[in-house]
Amino acid sequence: MPDVTLPLPVVRAALNPVFRIMLHHRLPFSVQRALMDWGSAAQRAPRGTRVEYVELGGRPAERVTVGQDSDTATVLYLHGGGYTVGSPVTHRALAAYLARETGCAVQVLDYRLAPEHPFPAALEDAEAAFLELVDFGYRPDRIAVAGDSAGGGLSLALAERLRDRHVVTPAALGLIAPWGDPNEVPTRDRDLVVSKPWSRACAAAYLGRGDGSDTGYAPLLGELRGLPPTYVQADVDELLHNQCARLVAQLRAAGVPTEFTETRGLWHVAQLQAGLVDSAAAVTVELGQFLRQALRPARNRSIG
Template identity: 75%
Template sequence: MPQLNLPLPLARAVLHPVFRVMLNKTLPFSVQRALMDLGAPLQRAPRGTHYEKVRLGGRPAERVTLGPATDSATLLYLHGGGYTVGSPATHRALAGYLARETGCPVQVLDYRLAPEHPFPAALDDAEAAFLELIAFGYKPERIAVGGDSAGGGLALALAIRLRDKHGLTPAALGLIAPWGDPNEIPERTRDLVINKPWSRACAAAYLGAGDGLDTGYAPLLADLHGLPPTYVQADKSELLHDQCTRLTAKLRAAGVETRFTETEGLWHVSQLQASLVAPAEGITRELGEFLRQALRPAQTRSIG
């Protein structure tokens, strides 16, 4: 059970004004980042979670563990935030829950953010991190890649780059409401968390002078054949639900083993509030179980 089980209507009422203030196009990204880091401690990790600052692929990162953890497998986690905000600090609690469920270290990468570092900086950092994990001794099939929102899109783009450039396949992808195509303009103005003006500003900042049709920027446009078993979750109320539905259909058409979980009554990346809301903890546990099974040794794996 979560450390504090708020009723869903109360949780939504509390979070709505927080996100309206924090993810606001009129605020400089530096201010948004500071606000997110300031509020991060309110999202509590499971008791016993340990954080260690490390370097990965030339970038700062946090290695998150909880209790005895196998060193033969790991999860590379790419945080969300529209490629402009977010950090290992904002995702410590979620990483703690995933470390608990997988029994593996979770490596949360502090990849470079736009607009200071537009595409493909984040993807280059994610690629370098994955390759360094291999250099550390992890086998590619014992490294899962996860991410939420923009981080979910980045995880998908990373898997495509690893396939095309290196002939490598991770153990699995765990995607929470992945932003697979930042070119798309939502029909609605907002959901509980995301609003259209902010998301458009993030998309422009990340693209910079790049090509919007580059599949590293918009991996939903790519050929998805040969990708590893993939978990996708989205709430029916969120702006990215349609993208997630189409991504799932395209993955399945490409022969990728795919699990799609649609929730109703939660919100965009509610897994960040797993310590506050029981249904959010439930879907976080589901993602962790999917990744745990994928990270088992080949002779005992139950998926893939």
């Protein structure tokens, strides 16, 4: 649990105007990025967090650890932000909580962002990063892939690409409110974090001149059979909840072992505030434990 906790209503009230300003569709993406990086200073990481600046697949990345980490397993983390904003800096605290729970280094990739680099740039970067981790000596089944929002959709697209192009399966997928189909128009104007105009602007920027039916862009439209065990979390009041519920149903129909956590009273990717809110910390711990279990099956079987 966090060292300092704040009442949930207080945090919700404080975040509402922040997100309305920071993620406004009329703001240039460059300004949104700067505001997000600046605001991430309020996200508390656990004690003992260490950050190493590395390169993965030709892109900058942060290797985040807390305490002693495994040298045989790791997590590739793909941050959210509508494919247009966000960075390893904005997700450093969340990565640190996952590193603490898994006992593994969490590698947060600084993949290329739209509109400067539309689809498939982000997917190509994620693919290159995973394959380089394999080249470093990690077995594919000791690499978990996790991400939130757009990064959750990107994680799903990466798993499909690894299966189809490289006959490789990660240890697990950890998906926080994954944006699996950017073609889908929200049925409401906004939730606490995301507005319909902003999400549509991000979807258009990421697609560029691409084809919206491409399953690399919209992995929810792709074949899900053969994917690794998957964890999905979404709050019932967020815009992506119905899409996440549909993904879970399709994963289970495809025979993929799937855990689904539906929260009430949180918000889109509340895990970013795990250092401030007990209930956000709880679902972050839950995801971390899911990934830890997937990454250490051999050790668990050998006990006794």
